[in-house]
Amino acid sequence: MNGNKDFLAVILTVFGVVVFVGVFHFFGDELGVDSAYPPANVMxxxxxxxxxxxxxxxxxxxxxxxxxxxxxxxxxxxxxxxxxxxxxxxxxxxxxxxxxxxxxxxxxxxxxxxxxxxxxxxxxxxxxxxxxxxxxxxxxxxxxxxTLQDPKESRMAPLIDQAILSLSAAEDSSSFVERVKRGRIESEKCGACHDLGPEKKNIVGPYLMGVVGRPAGGVLEYPFSQPFKKAVAQGLKVWNTKNLDDFITDPDAVIPGTKMIFPGIKDDQRRQDLIVYLRTLK
Ligand code: HEC
Ligand code: HEC
Structure with missing residues (x-):
């Protein structure tokens, strides 16, 4: 009787592990996290x-x-x-x-x-x-x-990122165009300090044209603050939708002492729409 129960327990455990590993692989791939290069979404x-x-x-x-x-x-x-x-x-x-x-x-x-x-x-x-x-x-x-890079390099983050963004886009039923429109309105908050247009002017902050996928602190002629440069030296490499999302939520929490004096956008939907818009600035 006892033996039978133990046997059943073993079977259930094995089954559980198999399902867990399977699910992890599936979602791990979807997110592009730790899966082998290239991410599953690149043809x-x-x-x-x-x-x-x-x-x-x-x-x-x-x-x-x-x-x-x-x-x-x-x-x-x-x-x-x-x-x-x-x-x-x-x-x-x-x-x-x-x-x-x-x-x-x-x-x-x-x-x-x-x-x-x-x-x-x-x-x-x-x-x-x-x-x-x-x-x-x-x-x-x-x-x-x-693909010509070390797979662990964070330069591939924008690619991983696309997977994350397409996931969140799938959750949101409104159209891409709607999101871009809402994001553009949201970006007026940034416009006080940043040029978002094709002129690429540095005003209070560096220009934001092409910011998604761009090296952080990469605008050469803009004088970034010391705390910002330190964050870059410590591994903040390329702006992708993930680290941009964190930064816009609370700039000072991500880069303590940054001279971007901005309280952050706490509403997830607004931030995501803004990032969808920023991605179109090419
Ligand atoms: C006939 C030789 C030649 C061919 C063919 C050629 N390139 Fe180049 N490429 C150069 C030279 C020389 C430079 C440096 C330009 C300069 O300093 O003005 C360059 C620069 C570049 C740069 C800029 C690098 C940097 O660090 O700024 C890129 C990107 C590039 N090439 C991509 C390509 C790609 C992709 C191809 C194939 C489709 C290609 N090139 C074909 C000679 C060539
Ligand atoms: C009050 C002015 C101000 C506002 C408003 C502002 N920023 Fe900034 N931003 C800055 C300054 C100044 C820097 C340079 C930070 C440093 O050197 O520490 C900066 C830096 C940045 C960077 C880094 C750029 C790079 O090239 O690495 C990004 C990205 C950014 N801001 C995005 C935004 C977005 C998106 C918004 C709107 C939600 C926004 N900022 C609103 C002033 C502002």
């Missing part, structure tokens, strides 16, 4: 396609390591999320260095424009490449370039 075929297209870059760029130089161009390992002209040890053209001063960061948007027509995006730069004129090719290539 593999697109990455593969991008890899094929990247052969066009190989005569001039190494894509396997941040430190391996060809005789022509800088290595492209970890290029996504980096400020322009920031590979140590590579001699850039003056035009490319100026782009860095202008705050160009290699996010999806600027890569897309640069790869479409390098000479048009950064006049006078020395990349002798006519450009990829098909949007779909550039998109695939950029998806591939995103």
């Amino acid at each position: 593999l075929s697109q990455v593969d396609q991008g890899k094929r297209i990247s052969r066009k870059c190989l005569p001039c760029h190494d894509l396997t390591s941040a430190r391996r130089f060809t005789r022509v161009g800088p290595p492209l390992w970890e290029i996504v999320g980096k400020p322009a002209a920031s590979v140590q040890g590579y001699v850039y053209s003056r035009a490319q260095l100026r782009a860095r001063q202008d705050g160009v960061v290699w996010d999806e948007f600027s890569l897309d424009r640069y790869l479409d027509n390098p000479r048009d995006f950064i006049p006078g730069n020395k990349m002798a490449f006519a450009g990829l004129h098909l949007g779909a090719e550039r998109k695939a290539l950029i998806e591939y370039l995103k």
